[in-house]
Amino acid sequence: MEDETVESRNQARLKILELANMISVPMSLNAAVRLKVPDAIWSGGSNVPLSAAQILTEIRPLPSGGDAENLQRILRMLASYGVFEEHVVGTGERRYSLTDVGRTLVTDADGLSYADYVLQHHQDELVRAWPLVHEAVLDPMVEPFARANGEPAYSFYGKRPQMNKLMQSAMSGVSVPFMKAILDGGYNGFAGVKRLVDVGGSAGDCLRMIMQKHPSVTEGINFDLPEVVAKAATIPGGLMWVVTCSSPSLLVMPSS
Numbered sequence: 001m002e003d004e005t006v007e008s009r010n011q012a013r014l015k016i017l018e019l020a021n022m023i024s025v026p027m028s029l030n031a032a033v034r035l036k037v038p039d040a041i042w043s044g045g046s047n048v049p050l051s052a053a054q055i056l057t058e059i060r061p062l063p064s065g066g067d068a069e070n071l072q073r074i075l076r077m078l079a080s081y082g083v084f085e086e087h088v089v090g091t092g093e094r095r096y097s098l099t100d101v102g103r104t105l106v107t108d109a110d111g112l113s114y115a116d117y118v119l120q121h122h123q124d125e126l127v128r129a130w131p132l133v134h135e136a137v138l139d140p141m142v143e144p145f146a147r148a149n150g151e152p153a154y155s156f157y158g159k160r161p162q163m164n165k166l167m168q169s170a171m172s173g174v175s176v177p178f179m180k181a182i183l184d185g186g187y188n189g190f191a192g193v194k195r196l197v198d199v200g201g202s203a204g205d206c207l208r209m210i211m212q213k214h215p216s217v218t219e220g221i222n223f224d225l226p227e228v229v230a231k232a233a234t235i236p237g238g239l240m241w242v243v244t245c246s247s248p249s250l251l252v253m254p255s256s
């Protein structure tokens with residue numbers, strides 16, 4: 001390249017090293033969520049910067065256990081991606097608070113957060129599919145998840161109640177705040193709608209929120225897989241029908 005300089009070449013080499021090690025970012029995020037670091041720092045709303053040793057005491061109040069230095073490495077990594085803010089105090093000690101990004105991982109009053117979304121995406125079975133992505137180019141007939149685990153993702157989840165549950169809570173954690181923002185933001189696309197079908201509605205959160213906000217919607221249909229609909233909460237009041245696409249036929253039943 002004509003414009004290539006020593007500086008741009010060095011930047012390119014640094015960039016490719018960063019890309020080659022990028023897996024450390026989501027894996028650190030997953031570790032922080034598994035260790036419940038966001039809730040420990042948030043501590044009911046205080047968000048006071050804590051050292052890694054203090055966080056460790058919060059998340060693992062055992063006299064012996066844990067390695068604060070390893071936790072600090074995770075915190076520093078994620079601070080560089082805007083999840084935590086690093087504060088260096090007088091003694092040189094590093095302390096960490098949550099940024100707005102980090103706060104999305106804190107459990108809210110409804111028991112929801114984006115934490116389950118992080119966990120859901122890093123389950124062993126999903127992670128196993130990633131090294132097989134190139135196979136989707138060579139042979140697109142089998143998706144990487146199925147290649148790694150023997151069957152497509154949703155039928156795999158459906159046979160495993162814990163995975164199914166995590167999938168639903170992950171979706172609720174993401175969809176509820178988004179739907180709230182849409183409805184509070186004055187979106188009026190539901191005006192005049194009487195029957196509403198949510199295709200792939202998961203736990204039915206979006207449908208419930210829309211029906212609460214728009215009483216003119218008197219019939220809501222959560223169209224999802226049988227094992228998903230079976231775990232979806234019923235919608236109090238209002239008439240709701242739950243439809244499952246239990247192939248090859250449809251099962252229709254009233255939910256309340």
Ligand SMILES: C[S@@+](CC[C@H](N)C(=O)[O-])C[C@H]1O[C@@H](n2cnc3c(N)ncnc32)[C@H](O)[C@@H]1O
Pocket residue numbers: 154171172175199200201202203205206223224225228245
């Ligand atoms: C990414 S989630 C969508 C979550 C939901 N819309 C929300 O906002 O929370 C995809 C949904 O599609 C459902 N799904 C997958 N395959 C399906 C099928 N063949 N028929 C109906 N639903 C299906 C899954 O069970 C899952 O709930």
